Amino acid sequence: MSRIRSRVAAAALTTLVSLASALTLxxxxxxxxxxxxxxxxxxxxxxxxxxxxxxxxxxxxxxxxxxxxxxxxxxxxxxxxxxxxxxxxxxxxxxxxxxxxxxxxxxxxxxxxxxxxxxxxxxxxxxxxxxxxxxxxxxxxxxxxxxxxxxxxVVWQSGTSRIGIPSGAILTSGSKLINRFGDQQGRPVQTLTMQADGNLVHRSGSTVKWQTNTRVPGSVAGLSPTARLFVRSPSGQLLWVSPCRAGTTYSTLWLGNEDLTTTDWSGGKITHIWSNLYGC
Missing domain, CATH: 2.90.10.10 (Bulb-type lectin domain)
Known part of the structure; x- marks a missing residue:
């Protein structure tokens, strides 16, 4: 899976910064x-x-x-x-x-x-x-x-983390996916957070784009082998599950520049299964 970046063209040349003050590398x-x-x-x-x-x-x-x-x-x-x-x-x-x-x-x-x-x-x-x-x-x-x-x-950081998980992986309470791929170009940072209160929330910058509205503290999120995203309570109760499933067990979840997507990889190709913003 690859991501293609776009560049913003401009007429001005970047200033050539002097290396006179740089120490030996x-x-x-x-x-x-x-x-x-x-x-x-x-x-x-x-x-x-x-x-x-x-x-x-x-x-x-x-x-x-x-x-x-x-x-x-x-x-x-x-x-x-x-x-x-x-x-x-x-x-x-x-x-x-x-x-x-x-x-x-x-x-x-x-x-x-x-x-x-x-x-x-x-x-x-x-x-x-x-x-x-x-x-x-x-x-x-x-x-x-x-x-x-x-x-x-830590004096400075990129603020990045993982943006995807394979089937069988779990997002524990308080953990998140973070996509900063477009932040240099002014695109809002995308996050998917498994909140401590049990709600799974997708934000674009500070704006909530989507959520599961689950409210059992300590819940976790995960991806089933058939590409179904779910939220599960600490007792094991299934609180929410995405509506579409793959026919194989080669699934992944990843947070893109706009939406959250589950995919299936079989037959030498990647197939879209579900998007939190656009459905199946």
Whole structure:
């Protein structure tokens, strides 16, 4: 499963930011292969050190952008398989700079600023976090990009998390799916929250788009093998279930840029089963 991003074109060129104040950077294979990037290091597109990885989540630098990729395992027609999607990205906000070959790099400078630059130093994006005590960038176990100080405190974060679950997975009370893929372009953040009061709620920004109106505290949500989203009470009572079902057991639930969707994957294709906004 892939997500296609649109770019906003503009006539103005992004200002070339001077590198005179940047301190020496090194490429650390050990850092790039793990979950964290220490200060004074970088990862670079089109090299073996182009990403940070933590379980199902990867922070990846390509020729013109930085993105977080999510991988979710599921039961496929031929055994265990997975689908991938992207939950967040940053690039040149003018949409003017695009490339397939440049060795763009992501640097965590010694002063704590995280910056995405073309190979020639042209600034595409940065976190604007210089001189705040940041010592490392980390991709968390749930796909959140964190900039942390020496004591482990979070100074800056992307605010991202998983956007999908396979059949058999559970959203526990208080947990949520978060889709920030379009936030750089001004799209509202999409969330699906299994609230502590037992209500499963989809929001676009702060606006409630849909809810199950279930009200048993401590309830959980999950996806059945036949692609039916459900809410279940702590005692096991089924409180709500989506109306449509798949004919196989290769199902997934994912939160898109607009709606919540259940899908079936069989016969080499992905089939729409149900949308919380548009039905079956």
């Amino acid at each position: 090194t490429t650390s294979p050990a850092a790039a292969a793990g979950t964290s990037l220490p200060a004074c290091n970088k990862i670079t597109a089109h090299t073996t050190n182009d990403r940070l990885v933590n379980g199902n989540y990867s922070l990846i630098v390509t020729s013109d952008m930085l993105q977080i990729e999510e991988r979710e395992w599921m039961n496929g027609p031929n055994g265990p398989d997975y689908w991938t999607t992207h939950t967040w990205f940053r690039d040149d906000p003018t949409g003017r700079y695009q490339s397939n070959t440049d060795k763009t790099y992501l640097a965590l400078y010694c002063n704590g600023d995280l910056a995405l630059r073309r190979a020639n130093g042209y600034l595409l994006w940065h976190s604007n976090t210089a001189n705040r005590g940041i010592v490392k960038a980390t991709i968390s176990q749930w796909g959140n990009l964190l900039l942390q100080n020496a004591s482990g405190g």
